[in-house]
Amino acid sequence: xxxxxxxxxxxxxxxxxxxxxxxxxxxxxxxxxxxxxxxxxxxxxxxxxxxxxxxxxxxxxxxxxxxxxxxxxxxxxxxxxxxxxxxxxxxxxxxxxxxxxxxxxxxxxxxxxxxxxxxxxxxxxxxxxxxxxxxxxxxxxxxxxxxxxxxxxxxxxxxxxxxxxxxxxxxxxxxxxxxxxxxxxxxxxxxxxxxxxxxxxxxxxxxxxxxxxxxxxxxxxxxxxxxxxxxxxxxxxxxxxxxxxxxxxxxxxxxxxxxxxxxxxxxxxxxxxxxxxxxxxxxxxxxxxxxxxxxxxxxxxxxxxxxxxxxxxxxxxxxxxxxxxxxxxxxxxxxxxxxxxxxxxxxxxxxxxxxxxxxxxxxxxxxxxxxxxxxxxxxxxxxxxxxxxxxxxxxxxxxxxxxxxxxxxxxxxxxxxxxxxxxxxxxxxxxxxxxxxxxxxxxxxxx
Amino acid sequence: xxxxxxxxxxxxxxxxxxxxxxxxxxxxxxxxxxxxxxxxxxxxxxxxxxxxxxxxxxxxxxxxxxxxxxxxxxxxxxxxxxxxxxxxxxxxxxxxxxxxxxxxxxxxxxxxxxxxxxxxxxxxxxxxxxxxxxxxxxxxxxxxxxxxxxxxxxxxxxxxxxxxxxxxxxxxxxxxxxxxxxxxxxxxxxxxxxxxxxxxxxxxxxxxxxxxxxxxxxxxxxxxxxxxxxxxxxxxxxxxxxxxxxxxxxxxxxxxxxxxxxxxxxxxxxxxxxxxxxxxxxxxxxxxxxxxxxxxxxxxxxxxxxxxxxxxxxxxxxxxxxxxxxxxxxxxxxxxxxxxxxxxxxxxxxxxxxxxxxxxxxxxxxxxxxxxxxxxxxxxxxxxxxxxxxxxxxxxxxxxxxxxxxxxxxxxxxxxxxxxxxxxxxxxxxxxxxxxxxxxxxxxxxxxxxxxxxxxxxxxxxxxxxxxxxxxxxxxxxxxxxxxxxxxxxxxx
Numbered sequence: 001x002x003x004x005x006x007x008x009x010x011x012x013x014x015x016x017x018x019x020x021x022x023x024x025x026x027x028x029x030x031x032x033x034x035x036x037x038x039x040x041x042x043x044x045x046x047x048x049x050x051x052x053x054x055x056x057x058x059x060x061x062x063x064x065x066x067x068x069x070x071x072x073x074x075x076x077x078x079x080x081x082x083x084x085x086x087x088x089x090x091x092x093x094x095x096x097x098x099x100x101x102x103x104x105x106x107x108x109x110x111x112x113x114x115x116x117x118x119x120x121x122x123x124x125x126x127x128x129x130x131x132x133x134x135x136x137x138x139x140x141x142x143x144x145x146x147x148x149x150x151x152x153x154x155x156x157x158x159x160x161x162x163x164x165x166x167x168x169x170x171x172x173x174x175x176x177x178x179x180x181x182x183x184x185x186x187x188x189x190x191x192x193x194x195x196x197x198x199x200x201x202x203x204x205x206x207x208x209x210x211x212x213x214x215x216x217x218x219x220x221x222x223x224x225x226x227x228x229x230x231x232x233x234x235x236x237x238x239x240x241x242x243x244x245x246x247x248x249x250x251x252x253x254x255x256x257x258x259x260x261x262x263x264x265x266x267x268x269x270x271x272x273x274x275x276x277x278x279x280x281x282x283x284x285x286x287x288x289x290x291x292x293x294x295x296x297x298x299x300x301x302x303x304x305x306x307x308x309x310x311x312x313x314x315x316x317x318x319x320x321x322x323x324x325x326x327x328x329x330x331x332x333x334x335x336x337x338x339x340x341x342x343x344x345x346x347x348x349x350x351x352x353x354x355x356x357x358x359x360x361x362x363x364x365x366x367x368x369x370x371x372x373x374x375x376x377x378x379x380x381x382x383x384x385x386x387x388x389x390x391x392x393x394x395x396x397x398x399x400x401x402x403x404x405x406x407x408x409x410x411x412x413x414x415x416x417x418x419x420x421x422x423x424x425x426x427x428x429x430x431x432x433x434x435x436x437x438x439x440x441x442x443x444x445x446x447x
Numbered sequence: 448x449x450x451x452x453x454x455x456x457x458x459x460x461x462x463x464x465x466x467x468x469x470x471x472x473x474x475x476x477x478x479x480x481x482x483x484x485x486x487x488x489x490x491x492x493x494x495x496x497x498x499x500x501x502x503x504x505x506x507x508x509x510x511x512x513x514x515x516x517x518x519x520x521x522x523x524x525x526x527x528x529x530x531x532x533x534x535x536x537x538x539x540x541x542x543x544x545x546x547x548x549x550x551x552x553x554x555x556x557x558x559x560x561x562x563x564x565x566x567x568x569x570x571x572x573x574x575x576x577x578x579x580x581x582x583x584x585x586x587x588x589x590x591x592x593x594x595x596x597x598x599x600x601x602x603x604x605x606x607x608x609x610x611x612x613x614x615x616x617x618x619x620x621x622x623x624x625x626x627x628x629x630x631x632x633x634x635x636x637x638x639x640x641x642x643x644x645x646x647x648x649x650x651x652x653x654x655x656x657x658x659x660x661x662x663x664x665x666x667x668x669x670x671x672x673x674x675x676x677x678x679x680x681x682x683x684x685x686x687x688x689x690x691x692x693x694x695x696x697x698x699x700x701x702x703x704x705x706x707x708x709x710x711x712x713x714x715x716x717x718x719x720x721x722x723x724x725x726x727x728x729x730x731x732x733x734x735x736x737x738x739x740x741x742x743x744x745x746x747x748x749x750x751x752x753x754x755x756x757x758x759x760x761x762x763x764x765x766x767x768x769x770x771x772x773x774x775x776x777x778x779x780x781x782x783x784x785x786x787x788x789x790x791x792x793x794x795x796x797x798x799x800x801x802x803x804x805x806x807x808x809x810x811x812x813x814x815x816x817x818x819x820x821x822x823x824x825x826x827x828x829x830x831x832x833x834x835x836x837x838x839x840x841x842x843x844x845x846x847x848x849x850x851x852x853x854x855x856x857x858x859x860x861x862x863x864x865x866x867x868x869x870x871x872x873x874x875x876x877x878x879x880x881x882x883x884x885x886x887x888x889x890x891x892x893x894x895x896x897x898x899x900x901x902x903x904x905x906x907x908x909x910x911x912x913x914x915x916x917x918x919x920x921x922x923x924x925x926x927x928x929x930x931x932x933x934x935x936x937x938x939x940x
Contacts, residue, residue: 097787117480117488117489118480118481118482118489119480119481119898120481120482120784121481121482121778121782121784123784123785123786123787124482124787125482127784130489131489131490155495159673160476161476162476162477162478162479163475163476163477163478163479163487163490164478164479164480167476172493175489175490176490176491176493177490177493178493178495179475179476179493179495179496180495181495183473186473186499186502189502190498190502204564207564208561208573208576209501211557211560211561211573211577212504212557212573212576212577212580214557215553215554215556215557215577215581216577216580216581216582218549218553219550219553219581219582219583220582222549223582223583223588226590226593227448227588227590228938231448233491234448234491234492235448235582237491237492238491238492238497238582241491241492241493241494241496241497242494242497244494245494245497245498245501248494248498269686270675271672271673272673272675273675309670309673310673310675311675311764313675318677318764318765319795320763320764320795323795323796324795326788326795327795331798332795
């Protein structure tokens with residue numbers, strides 16, 4: 001571990017919180033009498049691009065008796081807490097090229113709009129398409145349970161690319177993409193700076209920010225009446241976003257130990273080479289945000305669905321991921337396996353960080369449902385019929401981990417989404433997304 | 448209601464507030480609705496973006512040099528009057544129009560509250576922080592003058608809106624005081640007035656920013672932000688080199704368009720350039736004249752086509768890509784779209800093999816009777832014409848010990864025929880009406896910040912036709928500023 005890395009060992013955490021909190025490390029979770037309150041349920045959506053190499057991903061065996069394959073080896077320590085799902089499809093109706101619509105389809109289960117907002121003469125990503133037509137399910141949950149934590153949800157990303165659907169998987173509504181935070185230093189500021197600086201400074205800063213927000217609220221109210229009616233929804237969305245920002249800025253200062261601030265100068269200059277640095281820090285911050293109960297819904301997006309042109313030199317891969325994913329030759333499949341193994345290691349690191357933190361009768365992982373998906377099943381065929389999904393955690397609330405689940409032909413990922421929504425407390429949900437054609441949860445998952 | 452692009456935001460911050468550098472680096476990526484030009488026209492802002500504007504505003508306001516921005520005599524006029532003056536002058540530049548009374552009153556209230564606690568200068572800094580987050584700074588609002596009745600339907604834009612269109616088109620930035628003065632005094636209410644200002648803006652050094660922004664996006668040079676090269680093969684490839692070669696392209700295009708009566712043949716074929724820093728060695732240049740303009744051998748420098756930034760942006764990390772280069776030329780310079788390869792095609796470049804040239808490794812594309820030939824016969828030859836330039840844009844005579852073969856056939860254009868090398872390709876392209884129309888059309892889109900619609904058809908055609916007859920680029924840009932699509936818009940009451 002280099003200097004400046006966020007250190008969040010369990011022992012340090014307990015020590016820093018002092019003896020009174022040692023029984024349960026989460027101050028916000030203690031009720032007034034000092035008793036441990038119900039542990040919160042959390043949700044994480046985890047994305048890596050271009051599917052997988054199935055032969056090296058698919059476990060051997062079945063049910064609870066299975067052996068992890070090469071790509072997933074790093075998950076062995078938590079095998080009993082993961083569900084590897086084989087055979088699940090994603091409904092892929094609508095406009096847009098596969099890598100373009102895939103990221104949006106993944107968590108929204110709704111198609112891209114055919115409203116021609118994007119017009120491509122070269123037809124890259126499709127000739128004419130729009131943003132996604134529906135919200136992603138994490139945002140539906142965030143809205144439903146708004147106000148539970150300082151941030152209703154928190155989105156992380158690493159080099160996710162430009163402002164177009166192929167780069168965006170999270171939507172707060174129809175044609176409302178939510179860009180992820182790409183810079184761990186800025187994310188640290190947003191999450192922890194309030195708690196890290198002296199209270200008097202924080203108070204002063206809050207007063208200043210409130211003065212500007214008062215001014216901006218006045219301007220936006222007046223602007224809304226002045227713009228053309230076609231522009232009014234944008235002004236309203238801006239007002240709504242400002243209101244949310246105001247609420248976040250005014251929220252109480254969290255009483256928890258803040259992790260160390262990432263050191264920007266340690267980030268490799270080349271963006272492709274910086275992926276591991278940024279990924280590790282983003283995942284550390286996510287766990288820290290959970291620890292301080294700043295949010296209970298988070299997502300992590302590594303790269304865009306469209307044209308991941310980066311080499312992965314840090315694992316000895318000089319070829320570009322997207323181009324390579326279209327090559328079915330043995331050498332290319334070996335290269336891809338290396339890339340997907342690295343992805344799995346990042347996923348495993350998140351899951352194991354969560355599992356290292358005691359919470360309630362078990363660990364933070366037992367209360368957190370982590371879902372890993374991709375925008376397509378495999379690059380060379382743009383397959384939507386079988387997309388690799390892995391679910392981790394949630395065991396304290398019914399998830400039956402330790403399974404290799406081969407689902408029935410035609411099982412669509414909407415069922416997994418419904419399970420996840422019910423897990424988070426949306427018990428009335430039976431369908432999700434405009435493309436959903438069936439109802440119910442994913443049979444056998446336990447939630 | 449477009450939001451400023453990152454480039455525009457950074458230019459506005461530099462020109463209005465005097466703070467330079469990558470102040471917009473923390474902002475979410477721009478939308479590229481046509482795949483080429485940034486234009487935040489479509490999606491509304493999310494709360495995380497407002498947080499990014501807040502972070503940027505706090506950082507920028509802490510770097511303000513208030514002595515230069517605020518020259519008011521406080522001893523004589525008093526703090527309140529000086530603050531009022533600051534709000535009016537800086538506010539007019541930031542909002543690109545004078546503030547109305549309720550707007551300046553809001554700022555006066557904010558200043559009073561903050562200066563009471565922290566003093567005069569922190570009060571001004573907070574004023575700037577608010578301005579940097581104001582919708583009037585962040586969006587191209589083009590509001591109508593509340594004191595004037597605007598007729599329903601297609602109408603000439605109000606003066607201040609036109610001033611902004613002109614400056615954002617030509618400078619990628621906000622209007623200066625002179626342009627705002629012209630707008631305020633009705634100077635932009637006539638075509639002659641717009642023409643006069645367009646010429647003034649083009650003659651100003653800031654026009655380089657607009658020219659740079661256009662060419663970087665049009666030629667796909669932003670790919671260099673994340674372009675990697677294998678260090679073992681190309682140790683010369685450093686962030687400093689990337690900056691230098693991007694500057695070179697900007698300087699070259701700027702010189703051709705503004706310091707010469709530049710036309711398309713010059714832009715595509717001039718045998719000079721403006722290399723600097725590590726770019727000098729890359730270009731094999733020993734000495735640079737005082738004006739920075741370096742004359743080179745006719746086959747070493749062929750206008751835009753052999754700019755290292757263009758050649759490197761469309762290459763792989765370990766080899767050239769006749770495919771990427773050919774595709775860029777076909778799509779971006781001829782405006783001829785190509786389909787994506789089918790999903791089962793291994794689009795990965797063939798691995799390097801000792802003794803084999805790039806052309807030899809791509810032989811499969813030319814195997815008669817395969818499905819590859821139909822598309823690749825339109826792509827590869829264009830790219831092979833640039834094979835004298837390696838993946839970082841450096842001239843070479845040989846590859847793998849064999850002389851470079853840069854011959855090929857230009858097909859399905861209006862200038863079809865044999866060619867050998869970049870010079871021959873540039874000669875043909877310079878004769879092409881397709882290319883000249885394409886260049887004009889791309890500038891048109893850049894100018895209006897959106898793809899052209901049915902209503903713009905006549906305006907685009909007029910600009911294209913005037914330019915296709917061999918006009919200067921500068922005249923074409925001015926023709927855009929006088930087109931209906933630029934000066935008029937559908938307004939509703």
